[in-house]
Amino acid sequence: MRQSGSATRGVVLAAVLLSIALLPLLAPTYYVLLMLPFMALAVVLLGVNLLFGYTGLVSFGHALFIGVGAYAGAFLTVHTTVRSLEVMLLAAAALGAAVAALVGALCVRYVKIYFGMLTLAFGMVFYTFLLKFYRLTGGDEGMRVLRPSLLGQSLDAMPKTDYLAGPYYYYSLAVLVIAAFVMWRVVRSPFGLCLRTIRDNPAKAESLGVSVTRYRWYAFVISGVFGAVGGALLGPPTGNVDPTLAYWTSSGNLVFMVLLGGFANFFGPVLGAFVFIFLQDRVMSTFPYWRLVFGAILAFIVIFAPAGLMGLLSRRRPAEVFRA
């Protein structure tokens, strides 16, 4: 049973990866470009779900880390001679870790709604910082992101669409695959098991010698790093970063994507990001009130399919997901 289950998963995963890899050759450019924010957000969501699905902490301020990563990358291209995307991603990861270490130290002492509200508060503080520190951040206009070089190759001569739908697309895919592999290792490590004990029963975890607050902090920092790396990937496709990336509705969208895909499954949030991006595109082009539609979908999921789309696919009993 277990063996055939993981074999099926391997086949599905390989098929999905192959489809994503072949997409630029088969699909219209419009959809290829739509994949870029999906892949960036998928990296962010892997981090969000380490907190949400594995540690039991719901962050309502995770767009803060998207902002940190996106602005770190933009800042490098505008104010320094750095154009290398590798350097931008590393800088974003380092800054994300530093910010998460500070914010996390204050947030992880609280749980449930208090944790959520604190993360929301820090997200708002950072948003206001981006908006008001005009000289550093460009205020509401944001900052430009000059086209990064990839693996040492300057690709400035390429038409923008070719660059994004070609090299940048595959670069993003590679980052997503690496991020997913790293996170897969993390959740299946002894550390990942400790996080799940904390999610299920913090008092019992503590009695088994797991330092709950410290482990929550570790998870928060890792989550922040993934958020910043994903954020840094979001900038180059639009060539511009602005404070809305870090606004609380952006954090809300992340929570929505996790619920949509299903937090009980490793790939659930990634699926959630995919469906969100493409559904938003469809609905927005046909109906002006897309938030109305998304609100209805969210309500439907919470009530009828709390395990999300992955839950529907793998036919898990939803009642078991939302236990107290």
Added chain:
Amino acid sequence: MILEARDVTKFYGGFRALAGVSLSVKDGEFVSIIGPNGAGKSTLINVLTGALRPSAGTVRFKERDIGGIGPAALARLGMARSFQLVQIFPDLTVLETLQAAVVSRLGRGTRLFASLAGDREVQAGALEVAELFGLADKRHAPARQLPQGDKKLLDVASAFALRPEIILLDEPTSGVSTADKTAIMEILVAASKRVGLRAIIQVEHDMDIVFGYSDRIIALHQGKVLADATPAAIEADQRVVDMVVGRRRAPHPDPLPRGERAG
């Protein structure tokens, strides 16, 4: 002397829950703490396990003051506990629960990229405890699906998987059917011999369990130690029997059915 409490007093605001309690636990002992509701048993447990800092007095475990050090640090020092209300990880399987304890014991919780499935020592350690507690058949079942008695066993088994030197059981058989109680105690005692436990302390209401397994009984009453003696001596002490033990334990069970009782 493994564990020693000296003149422990604990106030909750103006209420004195413990009033100068002294006790000690030696190598190889099985000690039961008994007492009516409100006698201070829960407070005593929480003080003995470092969850609460005593208002006055000291608690020493292996010659070290453990007042208020907290459960995680205590577990690492070598004292484990189980809870009165059964504590499990609902979505973890039996094996995962035990693996978490073994990971904690080996100090491998911060191994971020190591494979849990590939850690032979953790896998073997967890399986060994599962077998010891008769849970090996259900090792892949999520804890929430276990029957109540097995949940209780798993709670205790995970504490054992820490390989503590001393274990403190808060009503190990509460909420369990009478038939299961003895089975749990038998498994527990056998397991403690296998893992080389130095001492067991339990808080228990079931007097058959208390008198059947204890080397020594400590009776609490209104925050004070009323008696600290062997089961035989406790049984012979009419004052303790009246105040704490109750009439539940008849020395010679009456074989006659009700109504045919003589005079």
